[in-house]
Structure formats: C-alpha cells, structure tokens
Amino acid sequence: ATGRPVKLALPRRQLPAVVGHRAPTLHRVRLGAGTDGTLTSVIHEVSAHTSRIKEFMETGAAATRVMYPSPHARTTHRAVPLDVPSPSWMRAPGEAPGMYALESAMDELAQALDIDPVELRLRNDTRHEPDSGKPFSSRHLAECLREGARRFGWAGRDPRPRTRR
Secondary structure, eight states: OOSOOOOOOOOGGGHHHHHOOOOOEEEEEEEEEOTTOOEEEEEEEEEEEEESSSOOOOOTTTTHHHHSOOSEEEEEEEEEEESSOOOOOBSBOTHHHHHHHHHHHHHHHHHHHTOOHHHHHHHTOOSBOTTTOOBOSOOOHHHHHHHHHHHHTGGGSOOSTTOOO
C-alpha cells in the first residue's frame, strides 16, 4: 500500500456489482373494506433478494402501517438470500416501491367499490398513528389530496381507469 488515494472509474452497467443496487421487490397487497370504503383489513407482504454475505432489506411495507388505519393490519418483509451482489439504499428509502404498491391497490379498491379514488383516501385518512394511537405532529394528506384534485381538475375527469394521460 502506498498510502495514496486511488481513482476508480466504472462503466454504469458495472456499478450495481460493486456499489450496491436496489433489489427488485415483490409486493402482495390485499385490502378489505366495507361498502362505504372504510378499510377493514390491510395486508402488505414484501419479498426481496439479498446477498448471502450481507443481508439487507428495505422495509417497503413500513409506510403501509401508518398510511391508513384498519382494525386488521399485517405487514411482512421476507429477505431471500441469493448468490447476488449485496443490495443497498438507492436514491430513496423503500417507501418508494412500497407506497406505489399500496396506492395501486387503493385505486383498484376504489374502482371495485365505484368510489372516487381521492374520496376513498379521504374516508380512510387519520389524525392518529394507527398502531400506537398517538396523534401525528403534522399530517396534511387530506389538504394535499384536495388541493391536488382542485389543481388537476379531478372533478371534471372521465372516472374510468386509464382514460386520462
């Protein structure tokens, strides 16, 4: 060792092998609700690969537990050890894929119940953390949804899925 710095340049396609990558995740989300859209159960299961030499798991379903209250909620994370490079944090915490899975399921539930997707989320909003019952110090989801709907002209849209691009 010379004690001098070394410069290392890698092509982009080689980066995941040496500096980490976001592991692909498999999400299974199941929602139960009454006819009014109030959630009665939320299940979010996440599986992702990890390396055999260093376990790493993004908690993609963690945000599901605080997003919408439900009397019956379960989230699980399963790390599958494989002969692959070690995954790592990549650009954002695991909430990115986890919330996409949950909110896609909420959209499907809204369609099945014939309820406006924004209205479904407003009906299930909460001021208290569902597991502990403690009040959030700040949570402006309802205000954000209403303002976004106003700015995007949500009320005047065609309510059928995939009709607005």
